[in-house]
Every structure is written in structure tokens, then in C-alpha cells.
Amino acid sequence: MQRQGESDEDIVIVGAGLAGLAVALGLHRKGVRSVVLESSPALRASGFAFATWPNAFRALDALGVGDKIRKLHVQAEALRVASSSTGAVARELDFSGKQGGAPFEFRCVRRDVLLQVLEAELPRGTIRYSSKIVSIDQQHDETKIIHLADGSTLRAKALIGCDGINSVVSKWLGLAKPSYSGRSATRGLAHYPDGHSVQSKFLQFFGHGFRFGYVPCNANDVYWFYTWSPSPDDDGVDKSGAKMKQYVLTKLRSSKVPPEALELVQSSEISEDAPAAPLRFRSPFSLLFAKISKGNVCVAGDALHPMTPDLGQGGCAALEDGVVLARCLGEAILGGRDSAGGVAEKKRIESGLRKYAGIRRWRSIELVGTAYVVGFLQQSSNTIVSFLRQKFLSGMLARRLVKMSNYDCGTLSR
Numbered sequence: 001m002q003r004q005g006e007s008d009e010d011i012v013i014v015g016a017g018l019a020g021l022a023v024a025l026g027l028h029r030k031g032v033r034s035v036v037l038e039s040s041p042a043l044r045a046s047g048f049a050f051a052t053w054p055n056a057f058r059a060l061d062a063l064g065v066g067d068k069i070r071k072l073h074v075q076a077e078a079l080r081v082a083s084s085s086t087g088a089v090a091r092e093l094d095f096s097g098k099q100g101g102a103p104f105e106f107r108c109v110r111r112d113v114l115l116q117v118l119e120a121e122l123p124r125g126t127i128r129y130s131s132k133i134v135s136i137d138q139q140h141d142e143t144k145i146i147h148l149a150d151g152s153t154l155r156a157k158a159l160i161g162c163d164g165i166n167s168v169v170s171k172w173l174g175l176a177k178p179s180y181s182g183r184s185a186t187r188g189l190a191h192y193p194d195g196h197s198v199q200s201k202f203l204q205f206f207g208h209g210f211r212f213g214y215v216p217c218n219a220n221d222v223y224w225f226y227t228w229s230p231s232p233d234d235d236g237v238d239k240s241g242a243k244m245k246q247y248v249l250t251k252l253r254s255s256k257v258p259p260e261a262l263e264l265v266q267s268s269e270i271s272e273d274a275p276a277a278p279l280r281f282r283s284p285f286s287l288l289f290a291k292i293s294k295g296n297v298c299v300a301g302d303a304l305h306p307m308t309p310d311l312g313q314g315g316c317a318a319l320e321d322g323v324v325l326a327r328c329l330g331e332a333i334l335g336g337r338d339s340a341g342g343v344a345e346k347k348r349i350e351s352g353l354r355k356y357a358g359i360r361r362w363r364s365i366e367l368v369g370t371a372y373v374v375g376f377l378q379q380s381s382n383t384i385v386s387f388l389r390q391k392f393l394s395g396m397l398a399r400r401l402v403k404m405s406n407y408d409c410g411t412l413s414r
Contacts, residue, residue, distance in 0.1 A: 009035050011329070012146060012156035014169055016043060016127050018111075018315050019301025020162035021118035022322020024126055025063050029412055030330035033123075034160075037148070039132035043119060045112035046274065048189040049223035051202075051215075051312030052109040053405030054099050059319035062411045065117050073107040074218050076202045079401065084205040084212065087256030093399070099406055106202065106405075108215040108223050110189075111315070133163070136172045142295050142346065158329065158349050159297045162318075165280060167303035173294050176286035178306045181372065185227040185309060186244050186276040188268035191220060198222050198260060208255050211310075211375070212248075214264060222264050225309065226251075227279065227375070238276035245270050279308045284369040292357035292364075296349050300325055305364035310375035311404050313367050320409040321360060327412050328356040363407070370404060 011027065013020045016038035027034050038044075052060075052069070060066035079093045095104050119127065130150075136159070137145040146154040161169020165178055190196070196216065204213040214224035226248045230238075237247035248265055282305060292298055300321035307314055332352025333345075 006153045006155065008155045010156070010333070011035070011158045011160065012037060012144075012154055013160040013162055014133055014146075014167075015162035015164060015301070015303070016040075016115070016119075016129075017162060017164060017301060017318070018114065018118075019303070019318035019321050020160075021115060021122070021127075022059070022063060022319050023160055023162060023300060023325050025065075025118055025121050026322055026326020026412055027330050028122055028126070029064060030326060030334065032326075032330045032333055034126065035154075036122075036127045037131040037133060037146075037154075038127055038129050039149075039163075041130050043112070043115045045110075045115055046271070047111055048187055048269075049108050049110045049217050049221075050315035052105075052107045053312065053316050053402075054102070054105050055313075055405045055407040055409065056316035056319050057105045057107075058407075059316070059323045059409050062323045062409070063118075063121075063319075065121060068117050069109055069114060070105075070107070072113055072218060073109050074200050074216055076106045076108070076215055077200045079106070079202045079204070081204045081206070082256075083207050084210070084252075084255040084257055085207040091399075093402060099402075100408070104402075108202070108217045109315075110217050110221065110223075133168050136168070136297075144297065157296060157345070158353070160325065160329075161297070161299040161303045162301045163303050165302045165306040167299060169297065170299045170303045173291050173297060173299060175290050175292075175299070175304075176283055178280040178282050181279045181281055181308050181375070183227055183229050183279045183308065183375065184238065184276050185225060185279055186238070186248065186270060187223070187225045188245070188265060188270045189217075190222045190224070190264040190268040192222070192267075193220065195219050196222055196264075198264065203258075203261075205255070205257055205261075208251065210251060212252065212257065212261070214261060222268075224261070224264060224268065227309070241270035241272045241275045244275040279375075281307050281368055281372055284365040284372075287361060287365050287368065290361075292361060293350075293353040296346065296353065298325070298353045298357060300360075304360070305368050307368045307371040308375045309371070311367065311371040311401060313371065313404055316405070317364070317367055320363070320407070323409045323412060324359050325353075325356045327410065327414075328352045328359070330412070367404065370400065374400060 011034035132149040202215040210228040301318035
């Protein structure tokens with residue numbers, strides 16, 4: 001019997017970020033309805049932008065929005081890695097070639113633009129804003145009861161956690177708590193109404209205990225990031241956007257970066273709500289045996305594989321998750337529409353989620369582990385590591401970024 005303030009839904013997705021909207025859109029393309037619960041009153045786009053490698057565009061094409069994103073963002077010509085101590089270029093990789101027979105793609109995509117494009121493709125009412133999940137209960141038939149902060153509840157046949165690094169759903173599954181990497185990051189977006197002259201290359205600088213990079217999103221916006229290992233001497237630089245900006249500028253002025261880098265940081269916007277964020281990751285060892293899915297519940301995106309940003313694969317992996325999960329779950333549901341429901345449907349959903357977990361487990365482990373190692377090697381101030389990085393490792397690490405993008409999550413039908 002349904003109580004007042006309680007509703008029934010087949011598939012409930014928690015979180016309207018990249019993973020959540022990708023799953024919802026993938027299911028919609030397959031003709032399967034879902035509802036997305038978002039705790040905020042509107043779409044959130046923390047981080048400004050993110051690196052979008054070929055694997056992400058394969059996922060976006062599978063979702064039917066790849067060309068819309070391409071039209072709004074400029075293709076990068078190359079990746080250039082340089083020393084912030086000497087200014088010397090350690091490695092430059094040309095992006096004009098091909099990968100897997102197709103042109104190599106790298107664009108820096110504005111997060112808010114992509115979220116809006118994904119939302120626009122969904123049926124009206126799919127996303128329920130101001131819907132914060134506070135707890136999860138289970139009935140005897142394993143139907144999940146989702147309790148919201150406003151006192152209402154939802155009954156779900158399948159629950160998908162795409163609720164980020166502090167995921168309520170991953171906690172319910174018993175996944176290990178993300179660990180602090182010892183590093184923090186701040187990000188900014190420089191907007192030029194009349195256009196900018198920054199070349200269409202992804203520039204990265206390493207050394208002096210930090211990693212800094214920037215790349216144009218389009219003709220008017222340039223995204224940049226700065227990661228470092230905080231110390232007691234930082235004196236609360238992460239308490240406001242203004243302090244954070246001055247801290248970054250001070251560090252960059254004492255290094256060998258181009259004058260345009262200083263100018264774009266100076267003219268950029270830094271979030272006042274979160275000027276900087278600690279970089280956390282879920283131990284890849286814990287993911288070896290973690291319950292990515294349990295019955296009719298699973299997780300995706302940062303709720304599954306939070307990682308440091310050193311590969312630029314966090315957002316890309318979330319889109320991969322979305323396609324694979326929509327395919328596995330959609331096929332499980334559609335495969336039994338002409339047969340009896342009840343127990344049979346429950347088993348199909350559980351089987352679909354297990355299939356998804358099996359596909360994504362090793363990919364997640366590889367991404368999280370590689371990102372951590374790459375970040376350590378690029379940012380370390382150790383004398384030996386610095387020497388090896390300058391002489392040998394920079395080229396290898398740059399090639400590793402490209403290699404990790406050589407992945408195809410498949411389409412919604414295979």
C-alpha cells in the first residue's frame with residue numbers, strides 16, 4: 001500500500017552530474033524511463049571545465065550529443081609539457097593524428113554547457129531538483145525506500161548512485177572512504193568577451209612543488225588549474241577566491257611560465273564557495289573486491305572511482321560509466337518486457353548491474369592508480385624524481401595521458 005508522500009519509480013538515479021545525466025539519457029535513448037534526484041535547486045557545475053579526450057567523445061557520440069559539444073568547443077592542436085623551473089619544453093605531442101582510425105580529439109569542455117546539453121535531451125520532469133537523499137531502507141522484496149530531506153519517500157526497483165565523492169549510496173554499499181592524496185587543487189576560468197589570443201594547445205608546467213596548466217575552451221574562455229601540496233605556511237589561502245588567486249600568482253611569478261599565464265589567472269573567476277579542494281581518491285586496492293553493485297543498487301562516476309585529476313579522466317570516465325550502465329540495465333529491463341514481472345524482473349536488474357560492475361571494475365582500478373602515480377611523479381619536489389622527470393619521465397607521462405584515452409566504452413546497443 002502506498003502512503004502519502006510516497007511514490008513508486010522503476011529506476012532512481014541520485015545526482016544530476018555528468019554520470020547521472022549520462023545514465024538517464026542513455027536509458028531514455030533505449031526507451032527506459034528514470035528519475036534523477038538532485039539535491040541542489042539547479043544544475044551545479046563545479047570545476048568550470050574538464051579535459052575531454054577521445055574516449056569521452058565516443059561516449060558522447062553514443063549518447064547522441066557529441067556533435068553539439070564539438071560545435072561549442074575548440075579542438076586542441078597539441079599537448080605541451082614544460083618545466084616551471086627552466087621553462088624548457090620536455091615534450092610536445094601533436095593532436096593532429098588519428099587514434100583507432102579516427103581523428104584524435106581533445107577539447108576542454110565547459111562543464112555547465114555539457115550538463116545543459118544533456119538536460120535538454122531528457123524528457124521534462126526527469127530531474128527533480130531540491131531532492132536531497134538522507135537515508136536508504138530496504139523492503140523484504142529488496143525494493144529500496146529512499147528517504148528525502150523534505151520528508152517524502154520513493155520506492156525504487158533499481159537505485160543508481162551518481163552522487164559524487166561523498167556519496168550516500170556508496171556508503172550504503174560499504175565502499176571504502178576516499179583517501180586524501182596530500183594535495184589540493186584550485187581552478188579558474190578566464191572569460192574574454194572580445195576573444196583571446198591563447199593558442200589552441202594544452203599547456204602543462206611541472207616543478208617547484210606544483211603542477212599548472214591551461215587550455216582554451218572556445219574563442220572566449222580559457223580554463224586553468226593549479227595543484228599543490230598545502231603546508232602550514234600557506235596561511236589560509238584557500239579561504240577565499242581572492243587569497244587563492246594571489247597565492248597562485250605569487251607561485252607562478254617565481255617560476256618560468258609565459259606572461260599570458262599570469263594574465264589569464266589575474267583576469268579569471270575563482271569560486272568563492274570552494275576556492276580550493278583537497279584531492280581525494282578511492283584506493284584501487286579497495287576496488288578489487290568492492291561491491292560496486294549489490295542486488296539492485298550500484299554506483300557510477302565519482303561515487304565509484306574518485307581520482308586525482310592528473311590524467312584528466314574523471315569526467316571522461318563518468319561518461320563511460322553512463323553509457324555502459326545504461327546499456328546493461330536497459331537491456332536487462334527491455335529483455336523481459338514480454339515476460340512475467342516480479343522475481344524475474346528483479347533477477348534481470350541484478351544481473352544487468354553485475355554485468356556493468358564487471359566491465360567497469362578494472363577500468364576504474366587502472367584509472368585511479370595511474371592518476372595517482374602520474375600526479376606524484378609530475379609534482380614531486382624530490383631531487384632524484386625531479387632529475388628523472390626532467391630527463392626521461394616527462395615524455396613517458398605525456399604519452400601515458402594519450403594512451404589512457406584509447407578506450408571505447410561501446411554504444412548503447414553493444
